[in-house]
Amino acid sequence: MTLECLQNYWWLIISVLGAILVFLLFVQGGQSMLFGLGNTEARRDFIVECMGSKWELTFTTLVTFGGAFFASFPLFYSTSFGGAYWLWIIILFSFVLQAVSYEYRRKKGNVYGTRTYDTFLFINGSVGCILLGVAVAMFFFGGEFTVNRDNILSGQAPVISQWASTHGFEAIFNWQNLVLGMAVLFLARMQACLYLLNRLGDRDEDFFNRIKASAFINGGIFVVAFLAFLSILFTTTGYDVVTEGGRTVSVSEAPYKYFFNMVSDWWELAVLLLGVVFVLYGLLRSVLARHFTKGIWFTGIGTMLAVLAIFWAAGYGDTAFLPSITDPMSSLTIRNASSTEFTLTAMFYASLFIPVVVAYIWYVWRQMDKK
């Protein structure tokens, strides 16, 4: 495979991991509803039990997403994580709180009480979702940074990627980024409701209807937020970037960049629309039918398709997947931020095992979810 092919392939893998991660964020969505939806201790325990057997998959996908980004596009890893410091640190901090909470919340001697751990789960569920959405939104709305590889030769300031002094807070308080953050949060909450409906079955009619109502409200807010995000995205001016030998040669502003990306690569638009249809079908049928419990599969597939399309629009078509507002020439693309052909090839062979991993996860999931 050529280097370009490998770069495209690895952006595809990143997109797939991103899509799976967003789907699995239903765990966080469930956590964010612990105190609202879980209005009794038993119901709260039910939510925790449902999400508790899946939290590690979300967590592991996040870690693998980070590792894959590091290996395939190290300049992104270096620039974004080291630059938008506070954004990433808060995300990580919230996931630290989550990691222990499921195991410790009901254990005797947990020192801080069940409610503290439930609060940890709530924080991770809400803050984690919003800020991961903000981080992905930066693929389109950019960051205030510069990249200068020559800095490695400077003894006084040898850092090649330099960010605005706000170090990620500017991204957190950017309203465009927050729109996607809110969309991700309410998508996760809606999916959590549909997953809970699936797990609850016909055990508690009153709780079933309560979850259904919550799915309707969260789904409605998600649809509004997602449409707002798409409106902003399709009218945003992006960058057309020309690279040669892994270096940026020229950058020009491109009005309606992401809209035209999807139109020119029609399959991106088709996948996005298919994803939207799946999500809407899963949501509406779950809400309108008297007792439909398989909505999570439709919205899950739809979510992954839509996220795939959004990632593709960010990375393919000579697009900057991390545009620099400060210095457009510093913008990152899959051409100038990637690892070498050798590394991407080595990683390509490793990635061939991903279907095996997905297969055993699927098998185990089915075994564990047997009623």
Add this chain to the structure above:
Amino acid sequence: MENLTSVVDWSRLQFAITAIYHWLFVPLTLGLSVIVAIMESIYLKTKSDNWLRATKFWMTLFAINFAIGVATGLILEFEFGTNWSNYSWFVGDIFGAPLAIEGIFAFFMEATFGAVMFFGWNKVSPKFHLASTWLTAIGASISALWILVANAWMQYPVGMEFDPAQMRNVMVDFWALFSGIAVNKFFHAVFSGWALAGVFVIGVSCYMLWRNRNRDFALSSIKVGGWFGLIGLLLTMYTGDGSAVQVARHQPMKLAAMEGLYHGHKGQSLTGMAILNPNKEWDNAEDEYLFEVSIPYGLSILANHDMDSFVPGITDIVNGFSINAEGDTINTVSYAERIERGKLAQKALGEYDAARKAGDTAAMQLAEKELRANYPYFGYAYFKDVKEAIPPVGLTFTMFRIMVILGSYFLLFFVVALFLAYRVDFEKKGWKWFNIVAMVSVPFMWLCSEAGWAVAEVGRQPWTIQDLLPTIAAISDIPTTSVVVTFWMFAAVFTVLLVAEVSIMCRFIEKKSKEQLFN
């Protein structure tokens, strides 16, 4: 960029505290996962409910520990990006791959089969459950393999070359990452986890014996934990010996710092106990030690397996003495010259870049030739003085002794524990003291294990990548205050969670010890 040294120091502190906390949980995960799998195997073979209860008891402790290890591990991976962004770019082409592969091959295995192990007792068949327990243990070790391959590569960078066009290092040989150092480091770390888990199991079991509870369960656990720990410790010592030889050849400065040795000799003695002279510098005539008890020829044997061999000290190395890969003493490049040649390498890189921008191919070739000739010393250009390339001697020296002394103690500990478990009734008055010794010993095993890592990581300072990238050139462009805040943030939350973990474990052990675990 604001005060560079402060950012570097706080970033190092933050990484250190994350790594220290992470390593509180990982070795127990590595060892206890195998012990649990062994016990479940015994259960499946004997169908004895005693072993089922034993498996579930240790598995619960494993689960309590596992969760917090996962949490600290997440932070470590991402700190390479958040705090060491230059490093992430400079060697990301090589270093990122093991981390990604770790995620694909190990983390999902641990997460998926761990869920079956913890929650699947009534949902899958007993054989499937046992397979999941073993796969969780294997997944933990595979995870350790990849991260230790990455760590070893930082200390012995191979399988790569510098690409001046991209101004970074690129991978040219993936399998070279599995160097002898990487393989040795992997086994050393994993076996030390086995030893630690063995001490933990014995300590907890002795608590029950001390309280006159669950005698049969405790003795059975001591036998499993004792043998497992003893084998682990012996293999740790064997691989530790291999590590010493590798360090002597590839990181002689680290070995010299471990010994506080400034002027080496043929037939060099090993310092057993000593008080370092705080006034000693590499270039003054002060004595190395204020007080010293040494073992004749010990260091020569340790470093080269040859009692007459020469082992260079810090001053020797700074002046240009070293040992090559074959173990022969050679006169190599002094540190002062390394700094000069590092500067030549960086100057040549600058010229190469200027020529590339100007499209001057001939100048590029000339600059590249100069760069390649001096690239092995690239990182030394960041130093103003040779003493910046010397690791903290006192800390490395002390940690090495703590590791060795405690390691030797635990060898005796395992032997005595096994002897008592097989031969002597623990309840007899004369031996009850061992229960207290065993309980008190548990935290010292952690100290021993952490000290080993401190030797490995403090001893290689100031390098993130040996000879190529010092910490001062590996950091992110972030304000010191931000790192100070996040350091305290993580220090606080890790401590809070550690307190909860220990408390939960103690409550669980106390509660279960009152139940009849073996009939």
